Amino acid sequence: MKNRKLERTAPFITSNESVRTLMCDALMALLPALAWALYSFGMRVLTVVAVSVGVALVSDLIMSLIVRRRLGVTDLSFAVTGLIYAFTLPYEVHLHIVAAGSAFAIIVAKGFFGGLGKNIFNPAVCGRVLVEFIFNSGIFYANELNTKALTDGFKVLNTLNAGEIPSTHLVDMFMGDMGGAMGEISTLLLLAGGVYLILRGTVDWRIPTAFVAAAAATAYLMCPHYDKFSWVLGQLFTGALALAALFLATDPTTSPITPSGKLVYGAVGGALCIIFRMYLPIWDGVFVAILAANALARPIDMTVLALKSRTKKR
Amino acid sequence: MSLTFRGGVRIGIRKKAANKEIEQYIPTRVMLPFTDDCTLNIGDSVSRNQPIGTDSHGIWHASIAGKITEIRELDGKKYLYIEADGEKREEKPLAPADKPLSAFSAEEIAETVRLAGIFGMGGGKSTAEKLAAAMGKVERIIVNCAESEPYSSADHRTLLERPEEVVNGAKILMRALSVDRAYIGIEEDKLDAATAVDRVNGQSELVRVRILKSKYPQGSEKMLVSAILGKPYPAGKTPEECGCFVINCRTCAAVFRAFAYGEVMTSTTVTVSGGAIKRARNLTLPLGTLLSDVVKHCGGDGASAVIIGGAMNGIKQTELDAPILSGAAILCLSPHYRAPEQFACIRCGRCASSCPMSLSPVSIYNALKKNKEKRAATLRADLCIECGTCAFVCPARLPLLEEIRAMKHRPTEEMPKDVPTTEAEAEQKEVAEDEKSEA
Ligand code: SF4
Ligand code: SF4
Numbered sequence: 001m002k003n004r005k006l007e008r009t010a011p012f013i014t015s016n017e018s019v020r021t022l023m024c025d026a027l028m029a030l031l032p033a034l035a036w037a038l039y040s041f042g043m044r045v046l047t048v049v050a051v052s053v054g055v056a057l058v059s060d061l062i063m064s065l066i067v068r069r070r071l072g073v074t075d076l077s078f079a080v081t082g083l084i085y086a087f088t089l090p091y092e093v094h095l096h097i098v099a100a101g102s103a104f105a106i107i108v109a110k111g112f113f114g115g116l117g118k119n120i121f122n123p124a125v126c127g128r129v130l131v132e133f134i135f136n137s138g139i140f141y142a143n144e145l146n147t148k149a150l151t152d153g154f155k156v157l158n159t160l161n162a163g164e165i166p167s168t169h170l171v172d173m174f175m176g177d178m179g180g181a182m183g184e185i186s187t188l189l190l191l192a193g194g195v196y197l198i199l200r201g202t203v204d205w206r207i208p209t210a211f212v213a214a215a216a217a218t219a220y221l222m223c224p225h226y227d228k229f230s231w232v233l234g235q236l237f238t239g240a241l242a243l244a245a246l247f248l249a250t251d252p253t254t255s256p257i258t259p260s261g262k263l264v265y266g267a268v269g270g271a272l273c274i275i276f277r278m279y280l281p282i283w284d285g286v287f288v289a290i291l292a293a294n295a296l297a298r299p300i301d302m303t304v305l306a307l308k309s310r311t312k313k314r
Numbered sequence: 315m316s317l318t319f320r321g322g323v324r325i326g327i328r329k330k331a332a333n334k335e336i337e338q339y340i341p342t343r344v345m346l347p348f349t350d351d352c353t354l355n356i357g358d359s360v361s362r363n364q365p366i367g368t369d370s371h372g373i374w375h376a377s378i379a380g381k382i383t384e385i386r387e388l389d390g391k392k393y394l395y396i397e398a399d400g401e402k403r404e405e406k407p408l409a410p411a412d413k414p415l416s417a418f419s420a421e422e423i424a425e426t427v428r429l430a431g432i433f434g435m436g437g438g439k440s441t442a443e444k445l446a447a448a449m450g451k452v453e454r455i456i457v458n459c460a461e462s463e464p465y466s467s468a469d470h471r472t473l474l475e476r477p478e479e480v481v482n483g484a485k486i487l488m489r490a491l492s493v494d495r496a497y498i499g500i501e502e503d504k505l506d507a508a509t510a511v512d513r514v515n516g517q518s519e520l521v522r523v524r525i526l527k528s529k530y531p532q533g534s535e536k537m538l539v540s541a542i543l544g545k546p547y548p549a550g551k552t553p554e555e556c557g558c559f560v561i562n563c564r565t566c567a568a569v570f571r572a573f574a575y576g577e578v579m580t581s582t583t584v585t586v587s588g589g590a591i592k593r594a595r596n597l598t599l600p601l602g603t604l605l606s607d608v609v610k611h612c613g614g615d616g617a618s619a620v621i622i623g624g625a626m627n628g629i630k631q632t633e634l635d636a637p638i639l640s641g642a643a644i645l646c647l648s649p650h651y652r653a654p655e656q657f658a659c660i661r662c663g664r665c666a667s668s669c670p671m672s673l674s675p676v677s678i679y680n681a682l683k684k685n686k687e688k689r690a691a692t693l694r695a696d697l698c699i700e701c702g703t704c705a706f707v708c709p710a711r712l713p714l715l716e717e718i719r720a721m722k723h724r725p726t727e728e729m730p731k732d733v734p735t736t737e738a739e740a741e742q743k744e745v746a747e748d749e750k751s752e753a
Contacts (some may be wrong), residue, residue, distance in 0.1 A: 009619075010715055011626045011702040012647060013464065015323070019657035019709045075657045116658040117710075257663035 019116075023076035025202045029193030030083055030206020030247070036189050037182040041091040043184050049086045051095050055102040056082030063111035077116050083106055084101045084247055088240055088287070089131075097135045101127035121294045122254050125287050132282055155285065156180070157238050161277050163224030173237035180239065187242040203250045206259060210266030211245040211273075212236065218274040219243060223289030235274060244273065248286075254294045256301040264300050269293035285309040316502050318527035319540040319547070319672040323703050325530050328502065328625075330594035331467040331585045336475060337597055339611055341398075344377050344602035345637035348385055348392035356676070358382050360396060361403035363578050364592060365431075371639075372440035377580040377600030379403040388636055396602075410576040415489055420449065423490035423573070431579045435562040436535075444559075445490055451690035453557040455496040456542055457484050457566050462501060462532040463624040465587040466643040469563045471596045473500070473507040478514040480563050481594030483570035484521050486738040491559055496521045498563070499538050503528040530626060531701035535560040537670050546633030546672070549697055564641055582641045584608075588625075589648025592616035599638065606634040614646035621645040627702035627715060658711040665704035665714060671697045675704035682717045690721060698722065 037045045052150030056078040064072030070080075082102055089098060113119040156178060159166040168178050176186025182192075197203040216232055225231040235241070242246075249255060249269050256265050272292050276285025349367030360366065360376040367374050379402065384395035408429050411418070428442035457480060461469040471482055484496040500508045500523060508523050515521050526532050526541050539558045540547040554559045561569075564583055571577040582601055587594035591614045599608065611621055621628035623642040638644070665675040673694060681689040698718050705715040 009630055009653065009713075009717075010621075010628055011326075011706050012621060012628070012645070012651070013328075013625045013706065014654050014711055015709075017707075017709050018655070018711060019660055022660075022709050023663075072658070074655065077660075117660045118658075124355075252662040253660050257661065257666065274667050 016296050019075045023080050023201050025197060025200055029197045032189040032192050033183045033186055036176055036186045041182055048091055048098055051098045052086035052102045053079050053082035055099045056106050059103045059106035062263050063107055072115055075116060078106060081124045085127045087243060088128040088181050090223040091182045097131050101131040103311040104130050117253050119253060121291050122248055122251050125248055125290045129287050146296045158242045160234050165225060165227055170233050184240045184243050187237045188247055190242040204262055207250045207255060208245045210263045211270040214267035214270030215273050218271040239288045244286045244290055254297055256297045258301050258304045261301045261304040265293055265297055268296055316525045316527040317541040318529055319537040319670055321668050322529040323668050323707050325464045329462040329467050329507055331587050331596050332470055334595050336471050336583055337595060339597045339599045341603045341607045343397045344600050345393040345395050345603040346374055348394045354382055356382055361405045363405045363407055363580060365407055371433040371438055372442055375431055375578045375580050377602050408576040408578055411573050420490045423486060426572055427569055432568050435564045438640055441565060448491060448554045448559045451554055452491055452493060452559040454493055455487050455557050456538055457498040457563050458538050458559045458560055459498055459500045459525055459563040460533040460538055462530040463643055465625055465645055466585045468583045468585045468596055470504050470507055472564050474510050476567055477510040479567035479570045481511060481515050481521050483566035486569055486573050497524045497542055499524050499526050499542060501526050501528040501532055501564045502687045531670055531703060534698060534699050534701055584641055584644055586612045586644045588645040590646035601639055602637040605636050605638055609646060616649045617646035618649045619647045620650045627700050635708055654711045659710045659712060664707045668703050671699055673698060679714050679717050682721055
């Protein structure tokens with residue numbers, strides 16, 4: 001039967017998981033934190049998310065049509081990018097800032113690299129870092145909307161980075177009873193979403209674990225305060241650390257493929273996160289740390305593989 | 315503890331024919347290969363079991379009594395088209411064994427297998443030749459009853475209904491190869507079959523059941539060897555070189571029947587299933603039965619496509635008036651079947667971590683997409699067993715198997731022989747470099 005023309009369609013069944021279901025999983029995992037943001041900050045959270053996701057959708061449509069791939073939006077990755085990006089912003093933020101970052105994330109950080117799967121840097125993080133540099137004052141001091149919630153979160157992290165222990169209780173920080181960017185405040189709820197993803201097999205446990213462990217170790221080593229315990233946990237529970245460890249660093253496209261590479265990558269991200277927080281004059285060094293780790297993802301993979309094959313040959 | 319191999323995927327239960335007894339189906343016409351040495355011609359009558367020619371499968375026997383009405387050509391091969399004449403003419407080209415097994419020499423057994431025209435249910439290779447090649451080189455026999463293909467139940471049913479044939483077939487082969495160990499590999503979702511074997515086997519130490527994890531592609535002979543030996547399959551070797559003689563359980567039963575009853579190989583057992591079939595079933599049918607007859611018999615007329623060889627890596631048939639000459643599953647896809655939506659590769663690495671041969675399907679795919687066949691060869695695309703696991707797990711639903719298979723079957727120049735040693739690591743290194751050059 002050699003000559004029979006091969007009909008190239010097998011397999012005729014596929015696993016239930018597609019890129020779309022993976023993205024849906026990620027969205028589901030972000031829901032608890034979103035609900036908490038709504039509860040803490042009110043309805044404007046929805047406006048910000050809607051603008052962010054909406055702009056992401058339109059940008060993705062335009063990009064995929066220009067590049068003339070198939071309609072790129074059906075994979076829902078734009079929604080994940082848009083939502084995560086919105087999570088990193090304070091809810092008082094001006095809407096044009098939201099739109100600008102979201103468009104940049106999809107058009108430049110993802111689209112220019114060739115679309116989903118080809119980008120080297122996490123799009124949402126790129127958008128976030130860009131708007132921080134361009135509109136710095138706008139993010140933090142959208143005057144007419146300024147509230148205690150945001151300045152609180154800003155203060156907590158600043159106090160920590162200045163080597164002091166903030167007045168907010170650790171438990172409140174963990175639960176999310178504090179100010180900050182809308183999606184970042186509750187470590188607990190982000191953790192719940194992250195555990196869901198790990199249990200579903202969507203996310204590898206290695207990256208978040210290494211990330212948090214390295215962040216804790218670095219914080220411990222660098223700790224300027226005598227109450228090391230509170231200071232280290234304070235670092236872990238504030239700002240975007242949980243979001244970064246569980247949702248940003250674990251993006252498959254921008255992280256290594258090899259298991260040991262994942263450990264290294266997570267550790268690099270976690271350590272850099274604390275270092276950048278301490279020494280970079282920006283609100284949250286986590287984002288820059290993610291970009292730095294992203295840049296290292298492929299080199300890490302290659303090094304791991306080279307080392308492995310060398311030890312194996314001998 | 316159940317044995318297994320590295321990689322693979324759990325598919326879930328789709329075996330609708332698992333509790334259906336094997337039925338007989340006798341069609342009114344068959345098509346059998348018209349071999350080069352065949353002396354028959356149009357108009358000749360044949361009896362059942364009459365030898366009609368020899369090719370790489372071994373000796374072919376007429377599977378029904380009837381008249382040759384046509385010599386048909388299909389895909390460049392010629393077939394005898396035999397129409398049944400309703401008579402029960404039957405030849406007995408092979409005598410049943412007349413002495414105990416211990417009185418048979420290895421050569422006598424091999425000769426019986428050859429005369430019976432037994433060939434592998436999967437590969438279609440002559441079992442006699444396989445035996446001759448393995449003589450003195452193997453240490454154990456492995457009877458393949460893993461049947462990890464998600465729709466097939468033919469092995470499972472054979473083992474349940476006729477465990478003694480399989481066990482005794484294994485014993486005959488043990489004598490033929492003078493080895494003292496035989497393993498029957500059964501996946502853990504078919505424990506009832508294992509019980510059936512234990513019942514006929516008793517406490518015998520000669521034939522041992524090995525329970526395997528239910529994981530695709532456990533039924534591939536290389537993965538079976540890997541699971542039973544408990545180590546990764548050495549790249550580029552044949553099972554015989556690993557000391558294992560792997561034989562399908564239905565083939566094994568055929569060996570026993572040839573030996574005990576003088577039965578020549580004129581039939582095969584297949585599972586007919588799929589979305590277009592209301593009642594999935596297992597059928598024993600004469601070799602050469604036309605696919606269209608079986609599909610009609612099972613009520614699969616509305617199928618959007620007919621696949622031979624199962625859902626994971628089967629081949630869509632363009633010609634339904636083609637003979638069934640193997641034991642591969644027949645799948646009739648539901649009329650509503652639609653190819654899954656494709657997405658972009660997100661570099662998730664699932665394809666690589668599930669590939670049983672430790673290849674990196676995504677990099678092979680990327681290389682092929684760019685027409686870099688050499689690069690695909692360095693990634694050892696030649697080791698691919700075409701199981702389809704990678705394409706099954708891929709969340710982007712990329713046609714990974716399709717591309718790789720198309721390349722492997724393209725009649726181009728030979729693969730370069732001087733490719734580096736095959737290590738998953740070496741391959742993945744290539745991946746990383748590849749991706750780097752892409753970026
Ligand atoms: S590359 Fe080949 S052997 Fe590996 S999973 Fe895909 S089809 Fe199977
Ligand atoms: S499984 Fe599919 S999406 Fe994932 S790396 Fe392989 S080809 Fe890409």
